[in-house]
Amino acid sequence: MVQTIKGILSGIFICSNQNSFVTARKDIIRVMDNGLEGDKHTNWFRGADARAKHYAKKTKIWNSRQISIVSAEELKEIAETMKIPEVKPEWLGANICLSGIPRLTLLPPRTKIFIPNYYGGEDVGLYVTALNKPCITPGAVIQDNYPNINGLECFFPKAAQDKRGVVAVVERLGCIKEGSAVTVWVPDQYIY
Amino acid sequence: MVQTIKGILSGIFICSNQNSFVTARKDIIRVMDNGLEGDKHTNWFRGADARAKHYAKKTKIWNSRQISIVSAEELKEIAETMKIPEVKPEWLGANICLSGIPRLTLLPPRTKIFIPNYYGGEDVGLYVTALNKPCITPGAVIQDNYPNINGLECFFPKAAQDKRGVVAVVERLGCIKEGSAVTVWVPDQYIY
Numbered sequence: 001m002v003q004t005i006k007g008i009l010s011g012i013f014i015c016s017n018q019n020s021f022v023t024a025r026k027d028i029i030r031v032m033d034n035g036l037e038g039d040k041h042t043n044w045f046r047g048a049d050a051r052a053k054h055y056a057k058k059t060k061i062w063n064s065r066q067i068s069i070v071s072a073e074e075l076k077e078i079a080e081t082m083k084i085p086e087v088k089p090e091w092l093g094a095n096i097c098l099s100g101i102p103r104l105t106l107l108p109p110r111t112k113i114f115i116p117n118y119y120g121g122e123d124v125g126l127y128v129t130a131l132n133k134p135c136i137t138p139g140a141v142i143q144d145n146y147p148n149i150n151g152l153e154c155f156f157p158k159a160a161q162d163k164r165g166v167v168a169v170v171e172r173l174g175c176i177k178e179g180s181a182v183t184v185w186v187p188d189q190y191i192y
Numbered sequence: 193m194v195q196t197i198k199g200i201l202s203g204i205f206i207c208s209n210q211n212s213f214v215t216a217r218k219d220i221i222r223v224m225d226n227g228l229e230g231d232k233h234t235n236w237f238r239g240a241d242a243r244a245k246h247y248a249k250k251t252k253i254w255n256s257r258q259i260s261i262v263s264a265e266e267l268k269e270i271a272e273t274m275k276i277p278e279v280k281p282e283w284l285g286a287n288i289c290l291s292g293i294p295r296l297t298l299l300p301p302r303t304k305i306f307i308p309n310y311y312g313g314e315d316v317g318l319y320v321t322a323l324n325k326p327c328i329t330p331g332a333v334i335q336d337n338y339p340n341i342n343g344l345e346c347f348f349p350k351a352a353q354d355k356r357g358v359v360a361v362v363e364r365l366g367c368i369k370e371g372s373a374v375t376v377w378v379p380d381q382y383i384y
Contacts, residue, residue, distance in 0.1 A: 033236065033254070044225065044236070054306055054377065055364060059314050062225070062363045109301040110322060114246055122251050130302060171254045172247060185246065 003186040007100035009115055010072050011089050012178055014039040021093045021137055028177045031124045031170055035066040036095055042066060051133075063169070064129040069113070070094040070165035071104035081159040084146055091141040094165060096126075101184055105131055105162050112185040117174035123183075125171035132167050134160035195378040199292035201307055202264050203281050204370055206231035213285045213329055220369045223316045223362055227258040228287055234258060243325075255361070256321040261305070262286040262357035263296035273351040276338055283333040286357065288318075293376055297323055297354050304377040309366035315375075317363035324359050326352035 013023035016038045023039075035042025046063040048055035055061060070089050075097070079087045089097040098104060098113075111128040139156030146152055205215035208230045215231075227234025238255040240247035247253060262281050267289070271279045281289040290296060290305075303320040331348030338344055 052363075054304065054317065055314050059364065061317065062319065062361060064319065064363075112246065122247050125246065125253065127254065127256065169254060171244075171256075172251065 002188070005101055005184040005186065007098045007182045007184060009096065009176060009178060009180045009182050010099040011094075011097035012036070012176060013090055013095055013097070015093060016040060022141055023090045023093055023095060025090065026178075028118060028175060030175050031126075031173050033173055034063065034170055039067075039095060041068070041095075065167040066170060067095045067126060067168045068093060068132060068165060069096045069098060069104070069126070069128075069168055071101055071163070072097055072099035073102075074105060074163035074165070078156075078160050078163050082142070082152060082155055084142070084149065084152065087142060088145075091145065092138040092164065098182055101182075103162075105165055107166055107184070107186060110187045111166075112171065112187075113168065114183040114185070115174075115176045116180050118177045118180075119175045122172055122174070124174035124176050126168040127171040128166045128168045130167050131162075132164045134164040138164075194380070197293055197376040197378065199290045199374045199376060201288065201368060201370060201372045201374050202291040203286075203289035204228070204368060205282055205287055205289070207285060208232060214333055215282045215285055215287060217282065218370075220310060220367060222367050223318075223365050225365055226255065226362055231259075231287060233260075233287075257359040258362060259287045259318060259360045260285060260324060260357060261288040261290060261296070261318070261320075261360055263293055263355070264289055264291035265294075266297060266355035266357070270348075270352050270355050274334070274344060274347055276334070276341065276344070279334060280337075283337065284330040284356065290374055293374075295354075297357055299358055299376070299378060302379045303358075304363065304379075305360065306375040306377070307366075307368045308372050310369045310372075311367045314364055314366070316366035316368050318360040319363040320358045320360045322359050323354075324356045326356040330356075 012026045012029050015023040030037040034044050047058040075087045113126040114123040134157040139153035143152040204218045204221050207215040222229040226236050239250040267279045305318040306315040326349040331345035335344040
């Protein structure tokens with residue numbers, strides 16, 4: 001058995017600059033076999049880092065972090081906790097922002113997210129691989145956007161605990177458009 | 193935090209025949225980017241089937257089932273339940289048999305299995321994507337091997353419930369050898 005949740009694709013974002021973390025909004029984007037077209041994380045592989053500790057740094061490993069997904073509601077909660085007007089998906093380097101999915105960050109690995117294919121035909125499918133643990137990198141971006149408020153950089157990881165979204169890989173390619181209805185399948189822990 | 197379990201790589205198996213289900217034992221094998229060298233499941237993609245119900249049959253999707261992993265102890269338990277001398281990994285189309293990993297089938301998605309690289313250097317890494325739900329296909333193979341006992345085909349899915357192993361993808365390539373020590377990292381549900 002699978003639990004089904006309906007939501008909205010409220011934003012699509014990419015970052016094509018290897019030296020930047022912040023993403024930029026797109027109305028429509030192609031979803032490739034292994035990430036969003038033009039996004040710097042789109043690849044079958046990535047270099048091992050603190051999130052893949054067993055391997056020496058930069059060891060070429062499978063990229064289970066192709067797409068970063070956040071929740072509009074959770075970003076609002078983070079902003080409230082941090083007492084700032086807003087936290088934008090772009091500041092977290094997010095690729096996809098969904099609304100209407102309760103506690104998105106706690107969706108378990110193997111959750112599937114289906115989005116209508118703008119080309120027609122089979123839905124685009126994303127496959128959640130992990131919760132995204134917050135670090136200070138987005139905190140620094142938030143701090144830059146509110147220079148008159150102190151301590152936001154280090155406040156972020158705490159305020160964003162269990163609210164920083166998930167990472168996913170592409171299960172089925174296609175083309176997606178902002179505003180589309182989204183269907184989320186939450187798996188039972190041990191069942192297909 | 194991560195829980196670490198130690199075990200043994202007690203068998204490696206591949207099937208290069210597209211029309212067969214049964215695998216054959218190999219002493220040493222190369223682990224490619226997306227499966228075992230020469231095995232028919234080795235691919236970035238697969239056709240959607242009953243295990244990926246959202247899509248029309250044969251839709252090209254990401255192959256989250258590159259490698260099938262079973263437990264020597266669980267196969268023994270299945271054989272005891274079915275009152276037969278043994279259930280071989282080959283009969284289940286398994287690629288990897290591990291021993292010493294308690295309740296292997298219930299390892300959650302995102303569990304990692306590290307095996308020493310026979311070439312030296314970084315360990316080979318496998319990344320568990322799902323529990324493997326038993327169907328009657330291996331039951332038919334078991335039945336063929338015990339023609340004098342009735343009803344084994346349909347008995348298998350029941351006897352193998354939560355004991356049929358897991359499927360995985362390759363996180364880090366290399367070369368593996370039967371008999372190697374294996375390290376399993378079991379993730380906390382929502383933590384890296």
